[in-house]
Amino acid sequence: MxxxxxxxxxxxxxxxxxxxxxxxxxxxxxxxxxxxxxxxxxxxxxxxxxxxxxxxxxxxxxxxxxxxxxxxxxxxxQPEFVITAQNVDQYKDKLTAGQQAMFKRYPDTYKIRVFxxxxxxxxxxxxxxxxxxxxxxxxxxxxxxxxxxxxxxxxxxxxxxxxxxxxxxxxxxxxRGGNVRRDIVQATPQTNGSYTLVHFEDEVAFPSDMTDLDPERAKNALLFFKQRVTAPSRLAGNVLLVHDSLDQVKEPRQAWIYNAGQRRVRRAPQVAYDGPGTAADGMRTTDNFDMFSGAPDRYDWQLVGKKELYIPYNSFDINSSDVKYSDIIKAGHVNQDLARYELxxxxxxxxxxxxxERNIYAKRRFFVDEDTWQIVQSELYDGRGQLWRVGEAHLLQYYQHKVPAYAFEALYDVISGRYIAIGMSNEEKAHEFGYKASARDFTPAALRNAGVR
Known part of the structure; x- marks a missing residue:
């Protein structure tokens, strides 16, 4: 060390x-x-x-x-040992400040099982x-x-x-496995654990895997993303379209929203930085998606170094199709009896x-897995310098496709006691990797068809 x-x-x-x-x-x-x-x-x-x-x-x-x-x-x-609020001091050197804050916020229920x-x-x-x-x-x-x-x-x-x-x-x-289609759910539990699931159909496509993308357009393109809400009924049919670029200062993110109630496609400049996340009940920003996404230009970034941490890894059990969402979503945090951590x-x-510059987060700290370059833990601080939100991604390997990915992400508000979990797919059909994507399907004109209920 x-x-x-x-x-x-x-x-x-x-x-x-x-x-x-x-x-x-x-x-x-x-x-x-x-x-x-x-x-x-x-x-x-x-x-x-x-x-x-x-x-x-x-x-x-x-x-x-x-x-x-x-x-x-x-x-x-089986776990080699379990970290609880009672023995957490023994393991502080291998825990983030955010993880330690979770033990303080939920001393009776939060645990880390180390495998x-x-x-x-x-x-x-x-x-x-x-x-x-x-x-x-x-x-x-x-x-x-x-x-x-x-x-x-x-x-x-x-x-x-x-x-x-x-x-x-x-x-x-x-x-991320090239072009991917996936059905996922999101939950924003109340402090008592009650929640309503929001269901999404996601499609992501990459320039190298889109045969009909204009070569000039492809030069600065990072990815194309489309997300359709399928439930609950009050939100069903709303569709988000995002074009992300490699240089978002030179060519800012382009986003559009189709509102099923109004049957209109609108530009959506708010889908960037700290704009509100889709159907997130104020529990995450746009750039919280995928642990961090979008342009990095509003921050000064420092490389602190490398360290060894207990992080969610090989999260096959909490991702299992035998596990129900009700088994995962609990009051305060996800079910830590299903979560697996490794050093x-x-x-x-x-x-x-x-x-x-402005952003609701004055400081962010990220911990990035060395083997996959995925952000696995995050700490988000408010303008007073107080730790506000703690992010955690449950990593796993889609071994049949050789794709490191997330089972899902959780973002905990350690002040209010609420959280959001997004990306769960236990009760959905399996992800579709490598599907053939057309640039025509990622245009504003295609949004109306995508939003038909």
Whole structure:
């Protein structure tokens, strides 16, 4: 642990305000798939042996599927120990401030069950090759708000990061399985645990997987996202469309909403930054989606270093199709008897709101899994410097497709005692990876058809 801190402590600095940040040298890039994994994590385990070496991740046949749904490759394992409010002080060095705040807010019910660590992350070989290209070519531009020389690779912009913004860009540009369709639900429980589920149909498509996308449009395109509300009935038929760009300062996010009641398509500039999340009852902002999404330009980003933390990982049980939403959603927080935590190395980054900019979060702290570049824990602070919300993503590997992903995300308001959980799919049909997407389906003109009830 001390060696890790020493190694990465030298990287703790804010992003330089230069117009271009250089890519790494061929000698540095050669570390990928050598001392580093192909995506830039430390390949070796830790000195204590509590984090194993990465040996390639889960195989595509790691466990049988249940009607397309994942099952648990580690179903026979038991927790090595359980962290509670009574013994939390013993484990503080491997817990975030946000996790410690959860123990204080819910001393009788919150727990962390710690299992053996498995480094299960894997992506297709072509994505590893793309990451190597990114390391050699991709650069930050516009003060870090955009990236250049990236269009040929498209994934993991900076697998050997030098600053906080490059770590954020790895999260933003990570591999998500190509085009994906999914049915998911969202819940915003009251303090007594009562809730109403909101059902969504999501579609996401990427420029490299859309054959009819205009080449000029594709150059600065990051992804295309469409989300249709299917329940409850008062919201059913509303549709959101988002076009995200690589440089959102040069070409800001474009968003439209189809309102089923009005039968009108409107531009939606509020679907950005701290604009309200869809049907979220005020419990999350737009840029809380996917733990963090959108333009990074309103913050100064600092790379604090690397550390070992107990984080939600290999979350197959809480994602199981045998588990009902009522089993997961409880008062105060999700059912921690279903959650699995493991010890993993994470990058820690801190974002402070720039002078003259506005966002309801004055400071953010993110913890990013080294093997997948997914943000797994977040701490969000208000303008008074008080910890307000604690984010947690339950990571798992879609082993049959070689896709690291989230089972779902939760965002806890440690002041009000409420939370939001989004992305659950236990009772839905299995996700559809790799579907054929047309650019025509992601236009404002297509929204009306998508919103027909």
């Amino acid at each position: 001390k060696a890790t801190k020493k190694l990465f402590g030298v990287l703790a600095f804010s992003v330089l305000a230069s117009s271009v940040m250089a890519a790494v040298s061929p000698e540095e890039a050669a570390k990928l798939d050598n001392t580093l994994t192909p995506l830039g994590a430390e390949k070796a385990g830790n000195a204590e042996g509590t984090i194993p070496a990465w040996t390639g991740g889960l195989s595509t046949d790691a466990a049988p599927l249940d009607d397309g749904h994942l099952t648990n490759p580690f179903k026979n394992e 053996p660590t498995h480094r299960t992350a894997a992506v297709p070989d072509r994505i590893y090759e793309a990451a190597k290209k990114s390391a050699l070519n991709t650069e930050l531009v516009d003060g870090g708000n955009g990236i250049a020389n990236f269009s040929d690779s498209r994934y993991y912009a900076f697998p050997i990061p030098k600053n906080g913004l490059e770590v954020v860009w790895n999260h933003i540009t990570r591999y 993993h190395r994470v990058w820690e980054i801190e974002a402070n709101l720039k002078d003259g």
